[in-house]
Amino acid sequence: MPQLIPLLKDSDAGVRSSAADVLGSIGAEAKTAVPQLIPLLQDSDANVRSSTASALGIIGAKAKTAVPQLILLLKDSDANVRSTTAYALGRIGAESKAAVPQLIPVRSTTAYALGRIGAESKAAVPQLIPLLKDSDLTVRYGAASALGSIGAESKTAVSQLIPLLKDSDSNVRSSTADALVNIALSLQEKAKMLTSQELNQAVSNLESALKIVAEPKADFSRSTIANLRVYLNVLKAEQNAKLFKLIGQNQWVTAAIIYLIFFPSLWFAILRLRPLWLLRINDALKPYEFKLPETLGGAPVRIRDLTFFSFFLYRPRVLDAWVWAHIKTVREQFFQNPTVKSRATYIPVAFELDDKKVPQLRGEDLQSIFTKKRFCLLIWGEGGIGKTSIACQIADRAMAADKTKRLCKHLMIPILIEELESEFLAAKHPFLEAISGQLKSISNHPTPIDRELLQHLLQQRRILVITDHFSEMAEATQKEINPNSPDFPVNALVVTSRLDSTMRNVPKTTIHPLRIEGSELSAFMEKYLDKLGKLNLFNGSQFHYVCGDLAKLLEEIRIQGRSTTVLFAKLYADVLIAKMEGVKDQYLPQNIPDLMLEYLKQLNRDVAEHKLTNRTVYEDAQLLAWECLKLTYRPASTKIKDAINVLSVLNSQNAEQRLNYLEEKLHLIQTNLPSQENIRFVLDPVAEYLAGLHLVDIYGEDESKWRDFLIDADFQNSPEAIKGFMLAVRDCYLAKIPGAKDTDFLPKEIAARYNVSITVPPQPPQAVSPG
Numbered sequence: 001m002p003q004l005i006p007l008l009k010d011s012d013a014g015v016r017s018s019a020a021d022v023l024g025s026i027g028a029e030a031k032t033a034v035p036q037l038i039p040l041l042q043d044s045d046a047n048v049r050s051s052t053a054s055a056l057g058i059i060g061a062k063a064k065t066a067v068p069q070l071i072l073l074l075k076d077s078d079a080n081v082r083s084t085t086a087y088a089l090g091r092i093g094a095e096s097k098a099a100v101p102q103l104i105p106v107r108s109t110t111a112y113a114l115g116r117i118g119a120e121s122k123a124a125v126p127q128l129i130p131l132l133k134d135s136d137l138t139v140r141y142g143a144a145s146a147l148g149s150i151g152a153e154s155k156t157a158v159s160q161l162i163p164l165l166k167d168s169d170s171n172v173r174s175s176t177a178d179a180l181v182n183i184a185l186s187l188q189e190k191a192k193m194l195t196s197q198e199l200n201q202a203v204s205n206l207e208s209a210l211k212i213v214a215e216p217k218a219d220f221s222r223s224t225i226a227n228l229r230v231y232l233n234v235l236k237a238e239q240n241a242k243l244f245k246l247i248g249q250n251q252w253v254t255a256a257i258i259y260l261i262f263f264p265s266l267w268f269a270i271l272r273l274r275p276l277w278l279l280r281i282n283d284a285l286k287p288y289e290f291k292l293p294e295t296l297g298g299a300p301v302r303i304r305d306l307t308f309f310s311f312f313l314y315r316p317r318v319l320d321a322w323v324w325a326h327i328k329t330v331r332e333q334f335f336q337n338p339t340v341k342s343r344a345t346y347i348p349v350a351f352e353l354d355d356k357k358v359p360q361l362r363g364e365d366l367q368s369i370f371t372k373k374r375f376c377l378l379i380w381g382e383g384g385i386g387k388t389s390i391a392c393q394i395a396d397r398a399m400a401a402d403k404t405k406r407l408c409k410h411l412m413i414p415i416l417i418e419e420l421e422s423e424f425l426a427a428k429h430p431f432l433e434a435i436s437g438q439l440k441s442i443s444n445h446p447t448p449i450d451r452e453l454l455q456h457l458l459q460q461r462r463i464l465v466i467t468d469h470f471s472e473m474a475e476a477t478q479k480e481i482n483p484n485s486p487d488f489p490v491n492a493l494v495v496t497s498r499l500d501s502t503m504r505n506v507p508k509t510t511i512h513p514l515r516i517e518g519s520e521l522s523a524f525m526e527k528y529l530d531k532l533g534k535l536n537l538f539n540g541s542q543f544h545y546v547c548g549d550l551a552k553l554l555e556e557i558r559i560q561g562r563s564t565t566v567l568f569a570k571l572y573a574d575v576l577i578a579k580m581e582g583v584k585d586q587y588l589p590q591n592i593p594d595l596m597l598e599y600l601k602q603l604n605r606d607v608a609e610h611k612l613t614n615r616t617v618y619e620d621a622q623l624l625a626w627e628c629l630k631l632t633y634r635p636a637s638t639k640i641k642d643a644i645n646v647l648s649v650l651n652s653q654n655a656e657q658r659l660n661y662l663e664e665k666l667h668l669i670q671t672n673l674p675s676q677e678n679i680r681f682v683l684d685p686v687a688e689y690l691a692g693l694h695l696v697d698i699y700g701e702d703e704s705k706w707r708d709f710l711i712d713a714d715f716q717n718s719p720e721a722i723k724g725f726m727l728a729v730r731d732c733y734l735a736k737i738p739g740a741k742d743t744d745f746l747p748k749e750i751a752a753r754y755n756v757s758i759t760v761p762p763q764p765p766q767a768v769s770p771g
Contacts, residue, residue: 005036013045020048024055031062041069046078053081057088064095071098093117122153129157137169144172148179151186155198158183158205165212170219177224180209184231191238199239206232267312275321278313279453285309314456316410322453323411323462326443330413331399333442337416338670339468342682343389347527349566350520351390352512361390363397363405369509370398370407373461374491376483376508380500383635383724384567384685386513387496391416391466394494398464412464412492413457415439419469419637419672419680420477431480432489435465437674461492469684471497471721472634482506499720516569521554522547524566528573537580546576553591567685568592571599578602592728593735596689603666612661616651620658621668622697623650625690628680633713633722635687637678640671688725692732701737706746719753726750 007019020040023030040052053073056063070092073085089096096117124146131143144164147154161183164176187194187202194202210228213220270277288303304310312318334340348360358365369375377394379387395414400406415438420430427433435458439449457463467481481495482488483506495502500510516524525547529535538546550572557568572589575598579588589595597618604617612620627646628638640659647655662668663679668686672678681687699705709729716722730750734740742748750756 005033008033008036008040013043013048016040016043017045017048017051020051020055024051024058027058028060028062030055030059034059034063034066037063038066038069041066041073046076046081049073049076050078050081050084053085053088057084057091060091061093061095063092067092067096067098070096089117122150125150125154125157128154129160132157132160132164137167137172140164140167140172141169141175144176144179148175148182151183152190153186154179154183155187155202158202158209162205162209162212165209165218165220173219177213177220177228180206181224181227181231184228184235188231188234191235194238196239196242199235199242203232203235203239206235263307263309264311267307267309271312271315271317275315275318276325278309278318279322279450281309282313283450314453314460316460319457319460319462320410322457323413326413326445327399327411329444330442333444334395334399334414334416337673338667338682339388339416339418340392340395342667343392345528345531345570346389346393347524347531347566349386349516349524350514352510352514354510357514361393363407366394366397366407370461370492375493376503376506377494377511378500378503378508379494379496379511379513380498380502381513382498382565383688384565384683385515386566388468389566390511390513391468391494391496395464395466408461410462412462413439413442414464414466415442417465417467419473419678420480429487429489430477435463435490439463441674455489458489459491463490464492464494465490466494466496468496469635470495470502471499471718472632472636472684474632474636475717498724499718501720513566516566521551521569524569525550525573528570529577532573532577534577534580537577549588553589553595557592565685567683568595571595574599574602578605591731591735593689593693593732596686596693599686600666600668600690603668607665612658616658617662617666618693619650620647621662622690622694623647624659624662624669625681625687626694628687629691629725633716633725635681635684635725637672637680639678643679685724685728688728689732691725692729693736695729696732696736701744703745706749710746710749723754727754727756730756 004019004022007015010016010019020037023033023037034056037052037056040048041056043049043052053070056066056070067089070085070089073081074089076082076085094117128143128147128150131139132147134140134143144161147157147161158180161176161180164172165180167173167176184202184206191199206228210225210232212218213225213228267278270281282304285302285304285307289300291300302310304313335344350357350359351361352358353365366377369377379390381387394407395416397405397407398412398414400411403409415435417431417434417438420434432454436449436451436454439445439454440447443449454463458465470478470481473481483490483493483503500512522544526535526543529538535543550569553572554568557565572595575589575595587598589598600617600621601614604611604614623646624638624643627643628636643659644655647658651658659669659679663670668682669679670682672680681690695709699709713719713722713726727750730747733744733746734742737744740747742751
């Protein structure tokens with residue numbers, strides 16, 4: 001080596017360069033030559049400068065005195081010199097920390113140097129991170145390796161290193177895995193100096209990395225996986241130690257945190273996994289309530305509030321789970337309701353939705369209404385026009401299992417309220433009590449529904465309340481159904497009424513079924529017969545002929561300004577079917593009262609055993625209809641015991657059995673749920689015409705009795721609400737009194753009261769033979 005040192009000053013640049021290379025090959029043992037090598041860093045020949053820098057780098061840390069001169073060469077004009085210098089500084093290691101600022105911004109050639117310098121290169125970490133996404137795999141490889149060498153100070157780069165574990169190049173993947181292991185080792189050694197936040201972040205990131213390297217399909221060595229797992233476990237142990245230390249130092253604060261976290265977390269987990277359990281827990285916690293001492297105000301304290309339970313109890317997820325648990329039973333019970341069952345065959349009709357004509361009921365037309373937080377939908381029109389049928393269709397859609405057919409995102413349980421019975425009117429909240437009773441009945445719930453649960457189901461529109469026959473209800477009942485009342489519990493309300501003035505001051509959407517015009521009658525009949533599978537009974541000419549007969553029969557209704565209702569068309573079609581199927585005693589009715597009697601005859605014909613005579617059915621049904629209408633002149637309920645008493649006056653034998661016959665065999669009447677103390681007619685217009693026929697039977701042409709009848713009618717609160725019945729009485733008089741004329745006292749008086757102008761007398765239809 002002594003012979004080489006003089007050669008460093010040789011005039012030949014090649015000799016100087018070779019001498020430096022030879023000294024570099026000696027390695028650390030050439031440390032005594034460092035002072036003589038340093039001047040050559042300023043040699044005029046680039047090869048000499050490059051060889052000298054390389055030699056100093058190989059000598060390593062012993063050449064630390066050359067660092068200041070090497071730093072200057074980082075700005076050398078020769079790219080090879082700059083690159084060699086960077087590598088040299090890297091090989092000198094941590095003693096080159098002064099060079100870090102000059103090694104930034106990082107280039108691929110300086111990444112190696114920064115890595116060899118180690119933790120002292122921490123300032124370069126932000127510049128190394130972007131290189132992890134470089135398109136050049138050698139740059140990605142070098143950046144990952146450098147970050148690993150820097151160690152714990154590269155902890156902020158861990159999350160950016162993780163994606164490189166799936167790099168397309170195996171060398172980059174391997175370098176990244178080694179880097180993460182090195183960082184984890186360094187973090188483990190400095191774990192006690194890390195803040196809780198730094199420790200938590202490190203554990204989270206390294207867990208994600210371990211999950212990738214431990215995958216069966218991954219190509220990482222077992223030692224890499226094992227080392228990473230060991231270092232991660234050490235960090236986790238320190239994480240737990242810090243937590244326990246914090247708990248020990250702050251016991252009261254810790255207890256408060258556990259209290260604030262434990263209960264909400266517990267209830268939230270139950271809410272997500274078993275929402276119905278919350279209702280059971282609520283029942284269990286209810287008894288645990290107490291009052292504060294009077295000195296502290298005496299306020300009631302509930303365990304449910306102290307444990308934050310109340311906040312989770314009636315969340316939408318809980319209510320939806322309750323509805324879902326009962327919806328199958330609700331569907332079955334709802335469609336077994338006589339009111340709903342009698343309207344099972346539904347034929348769409350045109351209607352006005354807030355004065356906009358809609359050809360038929362579609363879910364999309366109503367979805368904007370049902371998504372409101374509170375709504376009232378009024379379906380109005382005269383009796384038999386199809387109001388209740390539309391309400392039933394809405395209820396069906398509210399329960400639809402297919403989400404695309406529902407009226408809103410969640411399921412709804414329909415509750416059909418047809419009357420508020422006396423037992424409910426005596427309660428503090430009659431309407432709520434009636435809903436509770438119906439919900440218990442329709443869901444087959446063994447006990448009354450919890451009042452809090454019921455109120456939340458109503459408030460969050462999980463219950464759709466359908467109030468049927470509103471205009472026919474008693475005034476006391478109507479007052480209880482007032483959405484403008486501040487404590488009105490229902491947020492999803494459908495009301496059917498004969499009056500468009502119903503809910504006058506309530507914000508609402510209205511549906512008004514339109515009358516079936518003459519040109520539409522044929523199409524309606526065709527759809528109805530086809531749905532029943534009976535259209536094949538008629539050939540083309542017969543079908544148009546019977547439609548013409550129906551139009552003539554309904555002409556009187558049209559002249560009175562009333563609608564050709566869906567009900568009348570359906571009843572006539574049913575009579576036609578019986579006629580075409582060859583029933584011997586079936587006659588086509590010549591007017592609406594006869595149509596009602598033929599309807600009763602048809603119902604009675606289908607009874608298989610213990611059949612009553614048609615005459616008995618007529619008399620009982622007519623008398624019972626008047627019993628249901630006589631107080632208000634509107635179809636309403638009557639008590640079962642009163643109905644039996646009335647039938648007993650007519651015929652004392654088997655009055656109760658005859659009443660049951662009308663309900664169970666003919667399905668003409670139904671028992672009101674849930675009290676089962678009252679009955680009412682399933683179809684209001686049928687009740688009105690049967691009551692009218694009864695009055696004509698007992699009053700005949702006695703003008704004095706009809707005067708009393710009209711005086712009572714004038715005292716009714718709503719003339720429009722009783723219009724259907726009054727016109728039915730008029731029709732019955734003209735049909736059943738021999739020689740009756742429009743100018744007779746009763747027809748004339750009723751026509752005057754309701755502005756009915758008679759221009760054409762009704763024409764009797766011709767009989768249709770089954771051929």
